[in-house]
Amino acid sequence: MIPVGRRNLQGNHACAYAAIAAGCRFYAGYPITPSSEIAEKMSLELPRVQGVFVQMEDEIASMGAVIGASLGGVKAMTATSGPGFSLKQENLGYAAMVEVPCVIIDVMRGGPSTGMPTRPAQGDLMQARWGTHGDHPIVVVTPASVGEIYTETVRAFDLAERLRTPVIVLYDETVGHLVETVDVPDLSDVTSAQRKWASGPKETFLPYADPGDGVPEMVRPGDGYRCHTTGLTHGENGFPTQRPAEVEEMTRRLLGKLERHRDVIDRFETVRTGDAHIVVVAVGIAARAARRAVVEARAKGIAAGLFRPITLWPFPEAAFREVVAGADAVLVVEMNAGQLALEIERLVGRRGKVARLNRISGEPIGPDEILANIEELARHGHR
Amino acid sequence: MTGETGRVGGDRQIRFSGSGGQGLQLSARILAEAALHDGWSVAHSQGYEPTSRGGLSRSDLVLSRGVIDYPLVTSLDVLVILDDVGATASTSLLTHRSLVIVDAERVTEPPLGPWTVQRLACTATARRLGNERTANVVCLGALLALTPVCTVDSLTAALRDEVSAKLIDLNLEALAAGRALISQTAGVATPAAAPAAP
Structure with missing residues (x-):
């Protein structure tokens, strides 16, 4: 049950409630300090809204499960901290490449390596941008209060869905474990953003064609549109290509789609x-x-x-x-x-x-x- | 995160410190809920070590009648120390206005300085009640008597919300015993501020 009204709320709990309010119905993760309260809260709350919570065997598999769930048509997320965030990077790059909407929470603790699990740090600012290899689009938001964790987590899902991109919600241990008096908004009447589903003639559908705004339509399983999904550099039809002109065009669209939507991305x-x-x-x-x-x-x-x-x-x-x-x-x-x-x-x-x-x-x-x-x-x- | 002022008059900063497992987070959570009920805005932060018990643990509250711009403590009105491990960890946050409440048994060397130190038999009282682990709630009762930041009714209600049903009577006893410690103690810091016994 998502609480509304004036109350004391922990940052990590605000994140979990916001995710559910935004329509998240799948969580896969491997608990790690200082993010564990997100997994704990999701494990309690997701079943109540017919969602699915899976505690996976590790962070790599968690990220894979999130991508799979999102390709299946569900808003999906995971949460972690530095050591787990490192493990997620390969699949995170895959999500950016095949343009799968998903939200990743990174609650920053002291690093590098195992570092200081219970101490705050902001050492992942560059990892969040460049943690996975190759030129890739990524959106990272950094809330500074419990109230803002709530609003930015909701926005993260909206951006992920609208732009078909992984969105990282990045905050330090202090903010994650902070309890503050907040007014939790009632979002039950708010329609959160949904991805664009494939439409039009099935015979000529191209899963990675630019419909004009740089964000291709996604195929909803069962709708009958043909689709191929690969981390290999692909053309408009989704199949691998190494033809220079095609590679250049597709990669430029991939990188450029965020620049074309700065009006909804930029916030300060x-x-x-x-x-x-x-x-x-x-x-x-x-x-x-x-x-x-x-x-x-x-x-x-x-x-x-x-x-x-x-x-x-x-x-x-x-x-x-x-x-x-x-x-x-x-x-x-x-x-x-x-x-x-x-x-x-x-x-x-x-x-x-x-x-x-x-x-x-x-x-x-x-x-x-x-x-x-x-x-x-x-x-x-x-x- | 709005508000243009720094620390404003009437704000309160309180730290519970000691050894992990003494219920310091619980104490702060109970007081935070009671303060919320009484109209305060609350920021509750914490620090602990990666061990299931032991190690330095602290739990901090900033209470404000306005908007809290910076949520961490910068100078303490009240410092609670329930174990020697926390004896010197917070001294830099003390001023001549600070009240330091220390457990008479588990804190052998309270921080020395121009602040007021109140040595209270929290652990001994809790033991007498039958469960040493309620020392944190005994201390909470004493703290409320010394600096009434919230009403007894609100604190009692918060305690009922946070403590399991089978332990509630013991904890209510501990709360009352903590308040009684102040009315019995000579030379208390602010005896006039202690609310009447229920």
Whole structure:
């Protein structure tokens, strides 16, 4: 039973409830700290809505089962943390290649390897973008609160279905285990997005043809449309091809389909960036500390602002470029050794200074520390 | 994640700390539910080690009458320490305004500083009631008497929701015994703030 109204809710539980509200009816996973509460909640709730929960033998098989279920016509998801996310990468690439809608939750813990299971980190920001091999489309969203885990998980399913792509919901252990008072919306009357099903004459149907928006129609099992699904580079008919022109065209469509739908993909939050000379960039729990630091910096007369990507990949770069156009320093705050900073440095280029504040100790970065770094930049004339 | 202010007047920050398995998460969850009922906005975070029992465990609450922008504790109004493993782990979050509640038996060296320290016989009281594991609820009763962040009725209701039916009487006894510890203790931190006994 999905709770609605004002209540205390854990981030991971919000994720599970949101998935069911969005229409998810299949979960396959292998529990891992700090994501296990998602599997636990799904195992209780999915049977109540005639859904299926499977605890698989490992993360590789989990990802395979999710892809299979989605090809079977059901909204499907899995949840994991760093070590399991690594194992899912091969099948994740397959899902991106054959364009199977699915949602993967990665609750980030200390890494690399087994790392620190119960400690927070943001070390998977680049893995979420480039974890699987080859050029591939992927959407990654990064909620920063329990309420936002709910809304972004719903949006993840909608994006996955509309764009036929894997969508990753990426958040740190702190946010995942955080319990916050939230107003859970009643989504029972909301129709969540559905994929486009194959239509028109069956004889001439091509499963990977571009219908005009870059997102091919999917074949619903039993509808009688012919379809071939392979991770090999394929043409419009779904069968393998190595003809250069065909390969180029299909791969460009695959990569380009996200760019064509930036209007629904891009999402970000800005705090007092209008006249900011120092712009802080952060996600997750680090962004919540940064928000307070920015407000406190303003109280001290420093023109600071916050840019918080809610969609992390593809990075909402048009909005970011606009925000930093008038700034002369950017502070990137991350609970890793410096990952998002690479993207920010690329976007800022030579137009301003990019400073970094990183933490890899397994502790969150607090508002005071961020404020001290903002003040340091201000002392050097960036105000 | 809205709200433009930092810590505002009237917010409360409370940490339960000790050894994994002492019911520290449960204590915070019960208090969080009671506070929600009494109109607070709550942020409840936690830290624990990858062991099923033992190790440093903590559970933190930020309570606000407004919107909580940053959900983690930054300076504690109340620090509960139920075991030596938590004795020094939170000292950097204490100020002269902090109240530190320590278990008289399991905390041999409370943190020293300009804050108020209240040594309470939580474990001994729980043992007397027949189950040492209710020390966390004894402590919760004492905490409520010292800093009434929620009503007794709300805390009792939350306790009933969170504890299994066969253990509810024992836990209600523990709660009452914890509150009685304060009315019996000389030199309490805020005796005037203790609510009347039920």
